[in-house]
Amino acid sequence: QQQVKQSPQSLIVQKGGISIINCAYENTAFDYFPWYQQFPGKGPALLIAIRPDVSEKKEGRFTISFNKSAKQFSLHIMDSQPGDSATYFCAASWGNEKLTFGTGTRLTIIP
Amino acid sequence: DTGVSQDPRHKITKRGQNVTFRCDPISEHNRLYWYRQTLGQGPEFLTYFQNEAQLEKSRLLSDRFSAERPKGSFSTLEIQRTEQGDSAMYLCASSKEFSTNEKLFFGSGTQLSVL
Numbered sequence: 001q002q003q004v005k006q007s008p009q010s011l012i013v014q015k016g017g018i019s020i021i022n023c024a025y026e027n028t029a030f031d032y033f034p035w036y037q038q039f040p041g042k043g044p045a046l047l048i049a050i051r052p053d054v055s056e057k058k059e060g061r062f063t064i065s066f067n068k069s070a071k072q073f074s075l076h077i078m079d080s081q082p083g084d085s086a087t088y089f090c091a092a093s094w095g096n097e098k099l100t101f102g103t104g105t106r107l108t109i110i111p
Numbered sequence: 112d113t114g115v116s117q118d119p120r121h122k123i124t125k126r127g128q129n130v131t132f133r134c135d136p137i138s139e140h141n142r143l144y145w146y147r148q149t150l151g152q153g154p155e156f157l158t159y160f161q162n163e164a165q166l167e168k169s170r171l172l173s174d175r176f177s178a179e180r181p182k183g184s185f186s187t188l189e190i191q192r193t194e195q196g197d198s199a200m201y202l203c204a205s206s207k208e209f210s211t212n213e214k215l216f217f218g219s220g221t222q223l224s225v226l
Contacts, residue, residue: 004153006153034215041219042219042220043115043202043204043217043218043219043220044154044202044217045217046214046215089153089154091153097167098144098156098159098167099154099156099215100156101153101154101155102153103151103152103153104151104152104153
């Protein structure tokens with residue numbers, strides 16, 4: 001069974017702080033690891049993605065850290081803003097095929 | 112590029128009825144996916160098409176579920192004899208090809224409630 005385990009289930013961060021969400025996977029064949037952001041009533045939208053040949057990828061305030069040996073990857077949101085309040089999903093796939101999603105993290109940014 | 116469109120946005124039905132959802136992908140996207148999302152969970156893969164060919168179906172897709180993409184453009188997902196356990200958000204997504212440089216674009220989903 002291909003699984004992606006995500007934690008925490010919910011997270012509250014003060015405005016300006018760093019939000020960190022973690023994921024772990026089991027299938028070593030996975031070669032694509034995206035993060036999706038979902039607002040209520042909307043479908044998920046791709047935020048940032050990484051391949052296992054690099055250990056870190058940064059786009060603006062969003063950074064993915066990837067640890068291949070530990071089979072873990074994480075999303076860091078720097079200078080978190082109220083507009084970042086959403087549900088975040090990690091996912092994984094291999095061979096350009098379907099995504100397997102984590103269970104989601106509900107992020108709330110408080111003033 | 113108007114995005115992935117799904118219709119209806121909401122559907123309430125009684126147990127045992129049949130329902131059909133429609134998805135219009137981004138034009139010229141040849142891959143189309145159906146996912147199901149229940150409250151507090153991530154999307155779960157149901158099936159996908161490469162043009163009009165249905166290439167894979169999940170074990171989640173029981174015999175009561177059928178999906179089509181007759182001309183390689185829009186797709187329909189039909190659920191026959193609905194059950195309360197079918198209540199979920201049904202998401203459609205499309206991509207040109209699912210590769211390093213291509214995004215998977217999701218629609219806003221169809222929320223199904225089976226009473």
